[in-house]
Amino acid sequence: MAEAPAVEKKTQRPIVPFLKLPGVAGQKPYLMGSRCKQCGATYLGTRMACSRCFSTEGMDEVKLSDKGELHVFSIVHQSAPGVPTPYVAAIVDLPEGVSVRCNINGVGPDPKNLKFGMPVEMVTETVSTDREGNEVVAFSFRPA
Amino acid sequence: MRDVAVIGVGMIKFGRYPEKTVPELAGQAALLALKDAGVDMKDIELMASGNLYQSNAMVGQRILQTIGQTGIPVINVANACATGSTAFREAYYSVASGAYDMTLAVGSEQMGKMGLLGGGGAGGDRAYSTEGVLGSGLMPAVFGMAGVEHMRKYGTTQEQFAKVSVKNHKHSMHNPYSQYQTEVGLEDVLNARVVSWPNTLYMCCPTGDGAAAAVLCSMDKARQYTTKPIRVAASVLTSDPWTQRDLIMPDINTLTRNAAKQAYETAGIGPEDLDLIELHDCFATAEILHYENLGICGEGEAGRMIDEGATSVGGKIPVNASGGLLSKGHPLGATGVANVCEVVWHLRGEAGNRQVEGAKVGMAHVIGLGSACTLQVLEKV
Numbered sequence: 001m002a003e004a005p006a007v008e009k010k011t012q013r014p015i016v017p018f019l020k021l022p023g024v025a026g027q028k029p030y031l032m033g034s035r036c037k038q039c040g041a042t043y044l045g046t047r048m049a050c051s052r053c054f055s056t057e058g059m060d061e062v063k064l065s066d067k068g069e070l071h072v073f074s075i076v077h078q079s080a081p082g083v084p085t086p087y088v089a090a091i092v093d094l095p096e097g098v099s100v101r102c103n104i105n106g107v108g109p110d111p112k113n114l115k116f117g118m119p120v121e122m123v124t125e126t127v128s129t130d131r132e133g134n135e136v137v138a139f140s141f142r143p144a
Numbered sequence: 145m146r147d148v149a150v151i152g153v154g155m156i157k158f159g160r161y162p163e164k165t166v167p168e169l170a171g172q173a174a175l176l177a178l179k180d181a182g183v184d185m186k187d188i189e190l191m192a193s194g195n196l197y198q199s200n201a202m203v204g205q206r207i208l209q210t211i212g213q214t215g216i217p218v219i220n221v222a223n224a225c226a227t228g229s230t231a232f233r234e235a236y237y238s239v240a241s242g243a244y245d246m247t248l249a250v251g252s253e254q255m256g257k258m259g260l261l262g263g264g265g266a267g268g269d270r271a272y273s274t275e276g277v278l279g280s281g282l283m284p285a286v287f288g289m290a291g292v293e294h295m296r297k298y299g300t301t302q303e304q305f306a307k308v309s310v311k312n313h314k315h316s317m318h319n320p321y322s323q324y325q326t327e328v329g330l331e332d333v334l335n336a337r338v339v340s341w342p343n344t345l346y347m348c349c350p351t352g353d354g355a356a357a358a359v360l361c362s363m364d365k366a367r368q369y370t371t372k373p374i375r376v377a378a379s380v381l382t383s384d385p386w387t388q389r390d391l392i393m394p395d396i397n398t399l400t401r402n403a404a405k406q407a408y409e410t411a412g413i414g415p416e417d418l419d420l421i422e423l424h425d426c427f428a429t430a431e432i433l434h435y436e437n438l439g440i441c442g443e444g445e446a447g448r449m450i451d452e453g454a455t456s457v458g459g460k461i462p463v464n465a466s467g468g469l470l471s472k473g474h475p476l477g478a479t480g481v482a483n484v485c486e487v488v489w490h491l492r493g494e495a496g497n498r499q500v501e502g503a504k505v506g507m508a509h510v511i512g513l514g515s516a517c518t519l520q521v522l523e524k525v
Contacts, residue, residue: 015272015274015277015278016272016274016278041386043391044391044392051386051390052386071293071296071389071393072289072292072293072296072393073289073292074280074284074285074288074289074292074340074341074342075288075338075340075341076276076280076282076284076285076288076340076341077337077338077339077340077341078284078337078338078339078340079275079276079280079282080275080276080282082270083275083276084276085276086338087276089276089279089280089285089288089289089340090279090289091279091289091389091392091393093389097388098392099388099389099392099393100392101278101279101280101281101392101393102278102279103276103277103278103279111341111342116296127277128270128271129271130269130271130272131269131271136271136272138274138277138278139278140277140278
């Protein structure tokens with residue numbers, strides 16, 4: 001009797017390195033930042049040295065908050081081939097002093113639906129499948 | 145540093161030239177500038193060539209292959225939209241330093257209809273492309289958000305941004321070098337399709353082909369060639385310093401402000417001494433921000449400035465008399481040298497129907513996202 005083919009377990013991969021997917025039940029995905037040990041400037045992802053104070057004394061890894069405030073936005077109606085439009089492109093400020101470039105989902109793409117400083121929260125979803133069959137996970141923000 | 149003069153300028157009408165090569169476009173502009181200066185290639189001791197999309201293809205040397213191979217040093221420059229203006233600065237410093245007496249700066253680009261610029265790379269697998277997934281890195285959204293930040297701070301309206309497009313298109317009707325020479329009304333601009341709110345189609349510069357050139361010479365020799373030397377009073381280049389959101393939200397303001405401070409100090413003038421400005425209106429939103437960045441109005445006053453017509457030809461400080469990038473066009477590598485051509489023509493009184501009367505001091509400003517900011521202050525002597 002032939003054995004049933006083993007189902008290959010698909011792996012989830014983040015769309016960018018600073019999105020962390022713990023892959024453990026009860027632990028939510030989060031954004032990773034780095035805080036300068038000398039001046040406290042905080043960056044999204046990693047840096048070799050501090051752009052602000054030029055310290056090379058190292059950075060502390062910081063788990064960034066999943067809640068923030070809408071700084072600014074644009075409603076994108078024309079984009080690169082294959083990108084669905086219209087959508088809300090935005091900059092969100094997080095309480096750690098880090099900003100994030102993202103889509104705002106959960107609201108219609110119209111300026112009247114967006115308020116400067118409005119509270120938003122991060123969500124993640126699978127957005128595509130890569131050449132090796134892995135699920136690619138991205139983050140976006142939506143009104144909190 | 146010694147005084148340097150621009151003694152010759154030339155450019156071709158911006159547009160689309162699919163039948164020409166980049167060296168042919170640039171060669172035409174270079175020959176026009178040499179003729180304007182009354183010199184030829186054997187007088188040129190160094191050439192700086194700005195071209196972005198063929199930056200690995202020795203464009204400068206290929207231009208000389210079309211107009212005269214004299215064996216001089218050639219510097220090929222790429223610096224995003226500030227490519228041409230950075231080439232001009234190289235040509236300027238080569239003379240200012242005393243190393244050379246006469247140099248040539250050429251800026252060129254052939255973009256065709258290449259569409260939107262920018263966006264994140266996908267690292268070879270489109271599944272990891274972040275464009276439209278993690279916001280947008282395309283220029284229309286980047287400059288849309290920069291405008292929205294001004295709305296947030298000062299209550300600036302989409303209509304005020306749109307007025308920049310109306311003004312610059314109106315100016316371009318009198319510029320034979322402009323890619324478009326068509327007037328558009330405020331309703332036309334506001335009702336055009338949205339590219340990236342608040343910028344509509346007419347609030348975004350077109351892509352295109354073009355070339356421009358300038359001959360620079362030490363001031364002590366300039367009068368041998370021209371009765372109207374134009375002094376380079378400052379030539380400044382900055383990159384962005386650390387700012388709070390810099391790598392996430394490109395900051396087009398801080399490096400322009402830093403450049404303006406340096407330019408005014410070097411030239412020994414203030415913004416009130418400028419008679420005209422050619423500035424980087426890649427999108428209508430950008431022009432409003434730069435009124436404040438260059439200090440021609442106070443913080444939060446730029447919206448009122450466009451409302452009052454202060455930056456139209458005939459107004460207090462005409463901005464983009466050429467039609468600006470919005471209508472004259474923006475072939476990336478050519479833009480920074482073309483801006484110098486425009487200011488030089490005004491200072492010589494040769495700008496035809498768009499002439500800013502009695503212009504004595506002018507400024508040319510460019511920003512290349514990534515970022516680079518150049519400012520040239522030019523003055524009649």
